[in-house]
Amino acid sequence: MSSDPLFPGIRPYRSQHLDVDAVHRLYVEECGHPGGLPVVFLHGGPGAGCDAWHRRFFDPKDWRVVLFDQRGCGRxxxxxxxxxxxxxxxxxxxxxxxxxxxxxxxVLFGGSWGSTLALAYAQAHPQRVLGLILRGVFLCRDRDIGWFYREGANRLLPDHWQDFLAPLPPEERGDPVAAYYRRLTGADELGRMAAARAWSEWEGRAATLVPDPSVISHFRDPFLSLSLARVESHYFVHRAFLEPDQLLRQAHRLAGIPGIIVHGRYDLICPVDQALALHAAWPDSRLHIVPDAGHSAGEPGITAALVAAAREMAVRLS
Structure with a gap:
């Protein structure tokens, strides 16, 4: 008997490319039950894109699952x-x-950057939201970005941090986000690709509690690493286009919206204090801290908790 908590793989029943402005064309797909409870899957990064296994968190008999690749990534x-x-x-x-x-x-289902986007959308359009399921909460405050790219995670993974800093001259290492952004938006194509790989590999190495070679290999993929590094550095150098502490200060706009927060105890990318702060500001949420997990949605405890959260939300909203 399989211990995999995910539902069996399914294929979309409809997919399309949607022109959203004069520049961007988004890939959008739907799977599961066309008459089911609507849920939109919000991937991480920003700049990561959706994968086929992301469809499998939801019982296809109950859910109408919408997945889309955000601007600049995936398909x-x-x-x-x-x-x-x-x-x-x-x-x-x-x-x-x-x-x-x-x-x-x-329903909004988002992890890491996907949780940031879910919160921004829900606070802007609360009347359109049935519920939220969030994983690895990322509030995108200066302190949250700084933890992973300035001071914090570097002390727990000092050897990997040295690899992350290696492409940068010593005089630029005080602000790695800005230094990487300059390279990732520069004219030197080989320099862009080298910077993208180093940026993305740093994230992949920190994503799981126990090092997972398949996760690190995924982050090293040139197509993924370029969009992930360019889009992430673009967002982070601009403070995610949010006002200071915006997502916590406007948490009152979530009043009456049920939420389930899943967070790994040993998340090195988005420390668990962010989930605790959101939960305290949002009384309608329930917080589940997974005791033996890091950041990745693919870690067994996180995966099982997200599948259970989707099941619980479906029952609650039925």
Missing amino acids: STPHASLEDNTTWDLVADMERIREELGIQRW
Whole structure:
């Protein structure tokens, strides 16, 4: 008997490319039950894209699952584009997708950057949200970005941090995000690719509690690493296009919306204090700290908790 908590793999029953402005064309797919409870899957990064296994968190008999690749990544075009690519462009894209698919209200399911985007959307359009399932909460405050790219995680993974800093001259290592952004947006193509690999590998090495070669290999993929590094550095150098502490200060807008927060105890990318802060500001949420996990949705305890959360939300909203 399989111990895999995910549902069996399924294929989309509909997919399309949706023009959202003069530059960007988004890949959008639907799977599961066309008449089921609508849920939109919000991938991480920003800049990572969706994978086939992301469909498997949801019972296909109960859910109408919408997945889309955000601007600049995955099957959306143009690849790794930073033009007109902000948090609020993505929030507008979600509204465009919802309207295009004829959905009145939906559940938001997002992890890491996907949790950031879910919160930004829910606070802007609370009347469109049935519930939220969030994993690896990322509030995108200066302190949260700084933990992983300035001071914090570097002390726990000092050898990998040295590899991350290696492409940068010593005089630029005080602000790695800005230094990487300059290289990732520069004219030197070989320099861009080398910087993208180093940036993405640092994230992959920190993503799981126990090192997972398959995860690290995934982050090293040139197509993924370029969009992940370019889009992430673009967002982080601009403070995710959010006001200071915006997502916590506006948490009152989530009043009445049920939420389930899943967070790994040993998350090195997004420390668990972010989940605790959100939970304290959002009384309608329930927090589940997975005791033996890091950041990745693919870790067994995180995966099982997310599948259970989707099941619980379906029962609650049925």
